[in-house]
Amino acid sequence: MEALRHTINAFATPTTIYLSSVALFAIAMWKMEIVVKPLVMIPVVIVTVLGTIFALTDDHFFKLVTLPDNIPITIMLATVGYFTWYALKKGVENDKRLSENRPLIEQEQDRRVMTWPNLVYIEFICLIAITVFLIFWSIGFQAPLEEPANPTVTPNPAKAPWYFLGLQEMLVYFDPWLAGVVFPGLIVVGLMALPYIDPNPKGNGYYSFKDRRLVIGYYLFGFLIQWVLLIVLGTFMRGPGWSFFGPFQEWDPHKVEALTNINLSELLWVKLLNIGLPKNILLREGVGIVVVLGYLVALPPLLAKTIFKKLYQELSFIRFQIMCFLFLAMLSLPIKMILRWTINLKYIVAIPEFFFNI
Amino acid sequence: MAENKKQFDPDHLFNILKLNKWFAIVSILLLLGVVGLIKKDYDRDWKNWQRKFRSLEIKNTKDEITKVSEDLKNSSEYQEAQAKLDSAGQELKKNEIDLFKLKKELADHENTRFKTDRVFRDLKSVTDSLRYELDEAKHHNDRSVNRIATRLKKKEAELQVARAKKEAAEAVYNKTQSQINELTASTKAAQAELNKASSDLTRLKKKERAIGRSFVNDVLRDAPLLDFIDPSLKVKEIIVDDLYDDYNFAKIKRIDSCTTCHVAIDKVGYEDQPNPLKTHPKLDVYLSSRSPHPIQEYGCTICHGGMGGSLDFVHAGHAPKNEAQAKEWEKKYHWHPLKHWDDPMLPLQYTQANCLGCHKKEIDVPKGDRINQAIFLVERSGCVQCHKVEGWHLKNKPGPTLRKISSKVSEEWLSKWIRNPKSFRPTTAMPRFFDLTNTKDYESKARSSVQVAGIVSYLKSKAQPYEPPSVSLEGASIEQGKQLFGDIGCLGCHSIDDYPKIMQPQFGPDLSDVGSKLSANWIAAWLKNPKQYWPDSRMPNMRLSESEIKHLTSYLLSKRNTAFEEQKLQKADPRVIDKTTLEFLKARMTLKEAQEKAASMSKEEKLHFIGERTIAHYGCYSCHDIDGFENAKPIGVELTLEASKPLPRFDFGFVDIPKNLQSWIYQKLMEPRIFDTGKEKAYLDRLRMPQFDFTPEQAELVTTFVLGLKKDDTPLHRKPSYDNNIDRIHAGRALLHENNCRGCHIVEDMGGRILANYESARQGPPNLKGVGQKLQPDWFYQFLKAPSVVRPWLNVRMPTFGFSDHDNNALINYFRALDRQTQNYETIPELARSGDHYMLGKKTFETYQCQNCHKSPPYPPDTDMENMAPPLTLVPKRLRYEWVDDWLRDPQKLMPGTGMPGFFYYDGKPMTPESEDEVKAVRDYLYVR
Amino acid sequence: MDIKEELKPPQDSVVVEDSYHMVTRRGFVSWLTVGWGAFAGATAIMGAAFQRFLFPNVLREPPQEFKIGFPNDFLEGVVDLRMQDKYGIWVVRGFDPATSQTGIYVLSVICTHLGCTPTWLESEAKFKCPCHGSGFYKTGINFEGPAPRPLERFRVVLAEDGQVQVDKGKKFQYEKGEWTQPEAFLKV
């Protein structure tokens, strides 16, 4: 048992967890028809449940998970997990029906029925059920209250509410103006823009997967990996000093991590060229600026010519530009994470003089 | 498909029965949930405690009722009252008819009175309003003035008549009433007497009705959802007006609801109950309205800490006093340490830490036994020398000066001592710096040897020359030395193995091994006058004669510690010397410079350098006076607000102890280097606090002190008042501490430890109670400057402390402040050496044979020292005129247990005018004799 | 499609197979009754709880028992208004017809009519309520206006230290004959 815990602790680093989650996600996207089969999912559920039970035997993990403010995360994980599977299973089912030219599930249910009592009654039952759920939750767990607010003593770790922990985790990799302002803004804008940049007329009003693989993958990557996974990392594995801890590792406020990050300009001018940083800011950060501009401006046409050729034809120029910008912005997080883990990169463009760091 | 559609009822897509079932299930769950919600909200621990207390009270009340009614049966007072009532009742019966008549009359009179009163009142209000109208009319020059005036006049006349009628009716009424009263007076009086006799019973019965078992009390009052009407289970709060909880953004009034569970905390009579229904163990000091800390004005949390607003065992922040209690609480109350509160409750043994919040500048906190012991220990151990604590820095360094060390001890002795002081003298206050938990390995030991050698080398090279005059011990007797040691009062400060230990810990060093340390010459010189070797020494001059010095010296020289003498000393390894030198150098210069510098130094220079750096590293100069470190800063962490530091700032390392402040401090004191365990650290980076070898009890005391060092917002008027008198008392107490006066004398009912060595208190140093009232300041001053013999029968002697004028005055002021004496100069009246008064004094003096005990010097050799009293020749210069009067009247009152008989005052009976005269006459006689 | 058209009751009502009628009346009623019963019960309890919510368990009001000074601080025959703001009482020292004795009694400042605070009119020697004109004598007896009963008196005793102690928790009402009780009046 102890050995297993140690192995898991050793395995659990942001790099491994993130990358393996991405890999699992890619596999699921690729072979969704198989993944959603009960034959696959039942063992997964069993393993998850057993794993959770095993994990709960650990004192530290148990305390962490049963912390009243962390209960919603557990509920969120369970519901999001279940509903993702449920929606995809229905989608796959509908895909199958389409390919066999059978009517969709939803098409079989196109009878018009009276709202009273059918809808009203189930709604009523649902609402009572959710009230019951809430009442028992309230009886079981007391709302947390810590010591009186003290502006001079910062608790360690100081965490945002759980639903914003994804953003806080992003702050490890990006400056606040990006992680705290621009990215949340882009998430909102991107979500609102979704109906306008998704040209696919299929899959409107019924569950589907195959016809919308790209956009579903895009959405699920953002939701599950970039949001939910980062919340889990931020809540359960970020301890004092925002240091990373394995699930069964005691949170030690004196943990020391090797953290020496380097800017792209330092990497280039000092490490590679060995001539020291130039005085001129533009010259100093030139490469970084070029890289960023290249990523955001030059890459879209390139993509339009190559892998997104079909998409480019479906969308108009502006829509494609917007789509590409949002897509690249989302991808920038994993890219930056990987750069951090591989070459300890801090900033691609570092102009602290104007609070402009990327 | 089409067929199906026809059969389909759009009203019922789902099976209604199934939905009904679902509806029923969730509704039942909802009902259960709601009931659970109410139950959760209603069920509180404090209610159970109040219920328990109520059962207790019911039982007590019932017992009391039985007892009181039993008493009442036997009480003659009650019987008499009963009898009186009976007879009065009979009397009344005789007059029954009269009474009946009178009552009937009274009813008639009442009617008349009411009617006439009504008429009067109506008329009165009419005249009042007419008067107002008249005023108005006059003011407006209205034409109706005259009309109103006539009307008013008429009405006023009517009013007079009505008034007369009313008063007559009242008179008649009152008369009848008084007749009735007369008839019933004796019954009423008897009833009142009876009521008075049985008032206890009535009160108890009333109480029993109020709290006893009944449907209303047991069920209705505290039923869930109805318990707002008139509940018996109530949250009790003490709102303390001007003590605050600091919520950082605002200070809010302290609200303590502790008494919700601790119901009986300020009530006498529940001492034997288990907590929380127990009475406070020290009601004389706390909570009661007569104590200095009444509960309504101070509450609970100001002393105990914890969250006063909480009604829950865990949230209130209860702290167990040990592991076992923690286990018990976990089982009983689901206890766990309270994380989220800045001021947790302190375990019982540390509670007195919070005394320091208000009693900050006080020495000897009244009734604060533990905190006083803690302060003594802290000062003796020199804690506040290395760790700065605002207001606690000691004037004198607790360790001896090292400026002339080479003449005092040998180099070998010094090395062994520094390495492990307790191996020479287990009771020493000097802590051990080497061979501790983090320096036990072979390499550390070698480094320690080098450091010790370095210190010795440094001290030796800096030592000033000092040569004590040589002394011959010819004719000296160890036996006589031992005798002297016990008699003259050395034991007031020192201990030695020939005499029982009376003080723990001691003020001065234990001298059982001192022969292995010092030379005869040095001891003799020191005994003669300690200040010539070390001017700041607190050892006083005992005014020893040459022969006494010889005896004592030879006695002390005979006290040897052979085990220590035979101890082997580890030699300093040259390679380690080089390494250590380099490491110290590296800290101040670049690696290259350090290497060059080290290469240029000789071995001696290196040792000297290592010594200097080591002394700086360990802060030896904080406790000892060392040449070259006059301006060095103490090395310890400042502790002024230690207990207010947030817990994460304490490094618990890998030590498995409860994560709270008191455990950390206690652990640190028991094993100062423990938090290095399991860490890889360079030798010089390791923790360096030395090992004091505290006993667990002592460590708890010092922890108590440290826990008291915290932020304090108590308003000034809540603290003990610092008037002029109290300032003087504190200054005096500080001097008492500094000079260990209490080692010999009892002052303020404390101290006098040396007295245990004498057969009777008469043989030991006097109790200093009341000396402020007793002594003339001039004489007192002279005495402290150069003590003279007052009690010739004593062997123990008052040493010459060599007080400065400042200290002398402070001491005199202190004793006088204790007795509330303020006048420095007093007049002793001119007294005649003749006349009746003088003769009466002389006669009385002779009658009572005062001279028998109060002999005057010179004393012949066969004088009876057993029953001697101070010579009366001292009186005119020594004693205050007023005091002598008081003393003669009742010596026992001023000094309980004194041998002086009370000649004039017996058994609390007032003195006769004759003996009044005698007292005055004797007193005056003493002043002019 | 026209909704009205759809809403017409089915012409051949017998055709429809209705789950409503398929079940026995008894079974249907019992499940539904249990459901509604439990739901109504829960709602009723919740309603009672909301009502309970409005009555706090802890009140932080000024103390009901307090000391107001020594008997000699109060002048014979004077209505003392000093305690009106802080404690809501009038202290009167003088002859009290109710007990036929001289001493101190403490009056509530709350008019027995509708709870306004009357004013003491020295010249007319009465308390006059500004709201509806009720008048009270110095003793607290009502004599004019709509007030239904005299002002209330509070418990007044001599504390251990000789100060006058007032307890607003215990009141004495004239109409119940309570003014003659021992603690309604402090004999001086």
Place this chain on the structure above:
Amino acid sequence: MNSKLKQIQKQIVESQIWKSIFRHGMPDDTRTRAMVVLSNVFLHLHPVKSREAGIRVGYTWCMGGITFFLFLVEAVTGILLMFYYRPTAEYAYSDIIALREHVPLGIMRELHRWGAHAMVIAVWLHMFRVFMTGSYKPPREFNWGIGVVLLVLTLLLSFTGYLLPWDQLAIWAIAVGSNMARATPFLGHEGPGASLLKIGDMNLVHAGDDARFGLLAGRMISEATLLRFYVLHCIFIPFVASILMAIHFWRVRKDGGISGPM
């Protein structure tokens, strides 16, 4: 006996008062059932008839309804909490302690807090369902946009409420959150470009007038922040959210009801 009861029942049901309140009889035929939905202000959010697929829990997961219901739960419990909570530095914390320790039905705070968390989850799942069924596609693009704004408002509601207990958890969560505002490009004083915004010597964006200042009503978190968040939490955001919800529901109906295959 029975007939007497029936008589009384009939009298009641046919009285003017009863009729003025209930415009229809027991809903046991299609017509009255339609009447119920049409004449009830809450139920008329629904159409009288819906597509079978659209009312199946398997399709909608009922998440939109649950979110709305939780909003109502939050409103009710929140209003009750306001009876015992004062948004000042002096009282905020002790009022929360009072709720925990002795306020009758203080468990209201738990209902409110956990309800808020549940609402956040429900909103996410609702959005997820809408996405997975492609229901944002024409003609529902605009309503999807409204939905996104409602999602943001839900998070903001929860976030502003987080400060109100005025404990360490609260102010540091808000400190972490609001410190990002100081890095807003051009609007935060430590955001990129802010130092470029100046007229002459006058800085347009500095710590005393930037986005964070607007959020906190001061340079740092203080009692003014507490009041500001209280008003945002109790009045401003719920007000805006209610309006947007009305639009959201109305558009659901106008855009063809709950989505389904064309």
